[in-house]
Amino acid sequence: MRLILLGAPGAGKGTQAQFICERYNIPQISTGDMLRAAVKEGSELGLKVKEIMTSGGLVSDDLIISLVKERIAQPDCENGFLFDGFPRTIPQADAMKEAGVKIDHVLEIAVADEEIVKRLAGRRVHPSSGRVYHVEYNPPKEEGKDDVTGEALIQRDDDRESTVRNRLAVYHEQTAPLVDYYQQWAQEEPDAAPAYHRVEGIGSVDEITRKVTEALDG
Ligand code: AP5
Ligand code: ZN
Known part of the structure; x- marks a missing residue:
């Protein structure tokens, strides 16, 4: 299965x-996680993107497109993959179309802006695995620690409220147009285009998982 998860920051x-x-046995390709790992390593890529990410802006399309193309050429992507946070602009979506990367599903998780600010303020992450928690809505078994490894959880640099507002503005301006892009494509070329699904993202994590599974299993 090849799938795009579309949604605002914090959706x-x-x-x-x-x-x-886990369910479909495919790798998660999160461009955000890849960039954060590069920043942490202090690689050339990391140095280039650090400031942009801290401000909540978007990294250049060229850089992201080559990063993703390289990643999906890896052997673990043969049976599919999940894109999380990519594509995020029309040029990124066009690049996949032009490269002939066939996507089966686009799944939009819809959440209103006010809810997002609350979610991101309480988010904690386990940086090396990308596992995500929330101090109130999805707490770890032991405070401040990852459930699997017991390692410390951290707060992301871009989860400060002023940065979150900027990320939301960038989302509405540059990423939200992809909703129309994929919906229109699905109508015009139902055989070539990915199937489009929209799931309301408000409710417990388990409820949303149930709706997502229903949408994907048809
Ligand atoms: P990225 O890492 O992609 O961040 P994002 O899109 O802003 O999304 P988030 O990771 O913030 O949110 P999420 O939807 O994954 O929510 P989560 O599950 O964590 O990108 C970061 C930066 O990298 C960008 O700003 C940009 O600079 C750069 N970048 C990345 N990709 C790029 C690209 N393609 N092009 C250009 N630049 C790029 O959940 C959030 C919180 O809510 C958690 O605490 C969670 O526990 C909680 N939660 C989840 N579900 C529920 C629920 N149902 N009820 C209550 N709480 C919930
Ligand atoms: Zn994320």
Whole structure:
């Protein structure tokens, strides 16, 4: 299965990606996680993107497109993959179309902006695995620690409220047009285009997982 998870920052893409990837046995390709790992390593790529990410802006299309193309050429992507946080602009979506990367499903997780600010303020992450928690809505078994490894959880640099507002503005301006893009494509070329599904992202994590599974299993 080849799938795109579409949704605003904090909509729950990373949270649902964990379940979906386990269920369909496909790798999660989160461009955000890849970039954060590069920043942490202090690689050339990391140095280039650090400031942009901290401000909540988008990294250049060229850079992201080559990163993703390289990633999907790896052997573990042969049976499919899940894109989390990609494509995020029309040029990124066009690049996949032009490269002939066939996608089966686009799944939009819809959450209103006010809810997002609350979610991101309480988010904690386990950086090396990408596992996501929330201090109130999805707490770890032991406070401040990852359920699987027991390692410390951290807060992301871009989860400060002022940055979150900017990320939301960038989302509405540059990424939300992809909703129309994929819906229109599905109408015009139902055989070539990915199937489009929209799931309301408000409710418990388990409820959303159930709706996501229903949508994907048809
Ligand atoms: P990225 O890492 O992709 O961040 P994002 O899209 O802003 O999304 P988030 O990771 O913030 O949210 P999410 O939807 O995964 O939510 P989560 O499941 O964690 O990108 C970061 C940056 O990298 C960008 O700003 C940009 O600079 C750069 N970048 C990345 N990709 C790029 C690209 N393609 N092009 C250009 N630049 C790119 O959940 C959020 C919180 O809510 C958690 O605490 C969770 O526990 C909680 N939660 C989840 N579900 C529920 C629920 N149902 N009820 C209550 N709480 C819930
Ligand atoms: Zn995420």
